[in-house]
Amino acid sequence: MDAFFSLMHGFDVLLTPMNLAYMVVGLLFGVLLGFLPGVGGANGIAILLPLTFSMPNTTAIIMLAAIYWGALFGGCISAILFNIPGEPWSVATTFDGHPLAKQGRAGEAITASMTSSFIGAFFATVVLTFLAPIVANFALDFGPPEYFSVYLLTFCSFVGMGRQSPFKVISAMMLGFAFASVGTDDITGGLRLTFGTETLLTGFHFLIAVIGLFGIGEILVTIEKGLHFEGRSAKINPYVVWQTWKKLPQYWVTIVRGTLVGIWLGVTPGGATPASFMSYGLAKRFSKNGPLFGTGQLEGVVAPETAAHSAGTSALLPMLTLGIPGSPTAAVLLGGLLIWGLQPGPLLFVEQKDFVWGLIASIYLGNVVGLVIVLSTVPLWASIMRIPFSIIAPIIIVVCAIGSYTLSNAPADLIFMVMFGVIGYLFKKLDYPLAPMVLAIVLGGRAESSFRQAMIGSQGDISTFWSNGLVGSITALSMVMLFWPLISMLIGKLLRRRTPAAASAN
Amino acid sequence: MSEVSEDEDLSPVVTSNRTMNIVVALALMVVATVVMVSSYRLGAGWAKNVGPDSGYFPFYVSLFMFITSGATLIQNVFWRSAEGQRGFIKQHELMMVLQVLIPMFIFVVLSIYIGIYISMALFVGFFMTWHGRYPIYKTLPVMLALPVVLFVVFEIWFLVPLPKGPFEAWLGY
Numbered sequence: 001m002d003a004f005f006s007l008m009h010g011f012d013v014l015l016t017p018m019n020l021a022y023m024v025v026g027l028l029f030g031v032l033l034g035f036l037p038g039v040g041g042a043n044g045i046a047i048l049l050p051l052t053f054s055m056p057n058t059t060a061i062i063m064l065a066a067i068y069w070g071a072l073f074g075g076c077i078s079a080i081l082f083n084i085p086g087e088p089w090s091v092a093t094t095f096d097g098h099p100l101a102k103q104g105r106a107g108e109a110i111t112a113s114m115t116s117s118f119i120g121a122f123f124a125t126v127v128l129t130f131l132a133p134i135v136a137n138f139a140l141d142f143g144p145p146e147y148f149s150v151y152l153l154t155f156c157s158f159v160g161m162g163r164q165s166p167f168k169v170i171s172a173m174m175l176g177f178a179f180a181s182v183g184t185d186d187i188t189g190g191l192r193l194t195f196g197t198e199t200l201l202t203g204f205h206f207l208i209a210v211i212g213l214f215g216i217g218e219i220l221v222t223i224e225k226g227l228h229f230e231g232r233s234a235k236i237n238p239y240v241v242w243q244t245w246k247k248l249p250q251y252w253v254t255i256v257r258g259t260l261v262g263i264w265l266g267v268t269p270g271g272a273t274p275a276s277f278m279s280y281g282l283a284k285r286f287s288k289n290g291p292l293f294g295t296g297q298l299e300g301v302v303a304p305e306t307a308a309h310s311a312g313t314s315a316l317l318p319m320l321t322l323g324i325p326g327s328p329t330a331a332v333l334l335g336g337l338l339i340w341g342l343q344p345g346p347l348l349f350v351e352q353k354d355f356v357w358g359l360i361a362s363i364y365l366g367n368v369v370g371l372v373i374v375l376s377t378v379p380l381w382a383s384i385m386r387i388p389f390s391i392i393a394p395i396i397i398v399v400c401a402i403g404s405y406t407l408s409n410a411p412a413d414l415i416f417m418v419m420f421g422v423i424g425y426l427f428k429k430l431d432y433p434l435a436p437m438v439l440a441i442v443l444g445g446r447a448e449s450s451f452r453q454a455m456i457g458s459q460g461d462i463s464t465f466w467s468n469g470l471v472g473s474i475t476a477l478s479m480v481m482l483f484w485p486l487i488s489m490l491i492g493k494l495l496r497r498r499t500p501a502a503a504s505a506n
Numbered sequence: 507m508s509e510v511s512e513d514e515d516l517s518p519v520v521t522s523n524r525t526m527n528i529v530v531a532l533a534l535m536v537v538a539t540v541v542m543v544s545s546y547r548l549g550a551g552w553a554k555n556v557g558p559d560s561g562y563f564p565f566y567v568s569l570f571m572f573i574t575s576g577a578t579l580i581q582n583v584f585w586r587s588a589e590g591q592r593g594f595i596k597q598h599e600l601m602m603v604l605q606v607l608i609p610m611f612i613f614v615v616l617s618i619y620i621g622i623y624i625s626m627a628l629f630v631g632f633f634m635t636w637h638g639r640y641p642i643y644k645t646l647p648v649m650l651a652l653p654v655v656l657f658v659v660f661e662i663w664f665l666v667p668l669p670k671g672p673f674e675a676w677l678g679y
Contacts, residue, residue, distance in 0.1 A: 390638030391630070405622070460558075
């Protein structure tokens with residue numbers, strides 16, 4: 001019940017006019033970002049971070065988190081109406097959402113997707129509320145070896161669970177670590193990898209990387225396709241909403257499955273995008289409507305949206321309790337905490353009660369308000385989408401540049417932004433994953449410090465990562481994750497060998 | 507705009523995924539080598555009273571990067587997959603990308619020297635005339651409104667300074 005009282009306290013913190021106003025601003029801004037292709041939650045938050053330096057921490061995190069919820073909602077509008085996913089996690093929504101819009105049922109599709117997003121997020125938030133304090137409490141005893149093994153598990157999970165080539169996953173991740181180590185060494189205070197230049201003294205800021213990789217890179221990928229918006233209009237009125245709501249309960253199995261998939265992939269660093277694909281795939285396979293998926297099934301919209309939103313929300317659980325973000329957007333929020341001088345991790349729950357519980361309360365309220373705002377403003381967003389890309393694209397680029405510059409008033413950051421944009425474009429086209437790279441840039445310094453502290457503690461004895469049951473099992477699990485592509489290949493071979501044998505035995 | 511014109515469809519493929527995979531893998535291996543050499547010089551072993559030295563972490567990180575990029579390289583050089591044979595980019599697509607990338611680069615460099623407000627007006631103006639083929643009377647209002655709005659938001663409302671040049675100095679900022 002402790003968590004419940006803390007949550008009530010959180011609402012107390014949240015319910016000031018200023019916090020509520022910033023939450024609504026954040027939501028609106030987030031929907032806009034989520035809705036436009038080329039900018040998303042991660043780099044939207046990155047661009048706005050410098051503006052929050054002068055705000056109280058709690059207000060700042062509430063606004064930035066609201067952008068995240070808004071972006072999660074917004075991505076599906078353009079996916080359904082224009083067949084252009086505003087965000088990677090709404091790609092799976094286009095499969096059935098756009099066919100529905102073509103049949104003139106866009107209103108239903110949007111209502112179903114928003115409502116199922118809301119349900120997914122709500123259950124993930126409940127899990128977050130009650131599980132986070134327990135995890136945080138547990139993590140209070142963590143020392144450097146434990147922390148390093150958790151980092152190891154995070155990064156190895158990308159190899160084990162990614163659908164890309166494991167070589168490319170590791171290359172992208174290591175490039176991120178290399179970027180993270182440029183500049184001042186946190187432990188000795190010495191310089192490294194600056195190649196004698198002054199520009200590199202402070203290293204690469206991860207926000208520049210996020211804006212470049214996700215913002216500029218995405219614009220380049222989008223522009224290549226020439227971008228033709230062919231929109232469908234949506235009629236949304238209370239009657240349509242009500243009719244759709246009446247249909248939703250019959251998809252409860254899909255909703256429950258989507259939520260669980262989302263929570264699982266959000267807590268382990270999968271993030272919203274794989275969660276939405278996985279949930280869509282599972283629904284297609286197990287639902288009795290499965291064969292009709294792709295022709296405009298409401299269930300095909302419900303499945304990815306529930307999972308995406310619950311993954312996006314539960315990604316905050318490891319971010320708050322362990323300082324390990326479960327998604328790129330959560331990684332940017334984590335960077336925000338560091339800039340505001342807050343140390344993410346279990347102590348946050350002890351020392352910054354207002355901050356943590358204010359944030360968690362804002363997730364509940366943000367999703368309710370978000371649902372209402374988005375459902376009532378769909379026509380407005382659809383009309384923004386009719387502004388041609390030749391006006392929107394340069395404005396997005398200008399805004400990205402401003403975001404990069406305001407971070408530390410360094411002109412060189414503008415050049416780095418373009419450089420990361422080109423890397424993002426190439427990596428995206430060649431199927432190198434961006435999420436582990438961003439996470440490596442954000443967490444590189446902390447992972448390195450915990451490794452080196454653990455090594456100093458044990459006098460260079462690597463067996464410290466197996467020294468007790470906890471750290472040993474996390475390290476072992478990491479190794480399983482790291483070699484999972486190999487293990488699953490071997491299992492596959494064994495099974496294939498057994499199947500013909502079994503067949504002949506019959 | 508939604509119709510794909512015929513010459514776009516026939517536009518030749520510039521390069522294949524396989525070639526680009528090889529190029530990027532080689533580039534990553536070069537980066538890895540540079541980082542390894544630099545970290546090794548700094549000290550990539552065990553230092554007294556410090557534990558693992560400054561170069562330790564970047565050295566091993568780039569060693570892994572070298573190995574995995576090498577694996578991607580070998581995969582693409584020796585195994586021909588259907589995915590690898592697919593085109594990486596078509597000529598007209600490459601033109602589109604370059605038509606955005608090059609002006610963007612010029613915009614960014616200009617911002618550093620003459621300030622971001624003038625540069626963004628030029629950039630948006632260029633984009634609208636070149637890509638959107640808008641007449642000047644539609645382009646000009648956007649060119650003027652965007653910097654003014656952003657100026658008010660950033661310099662006056664949030665008090666966040668953006669790169670400024672001689673023109674802003676002449677106005678007294």
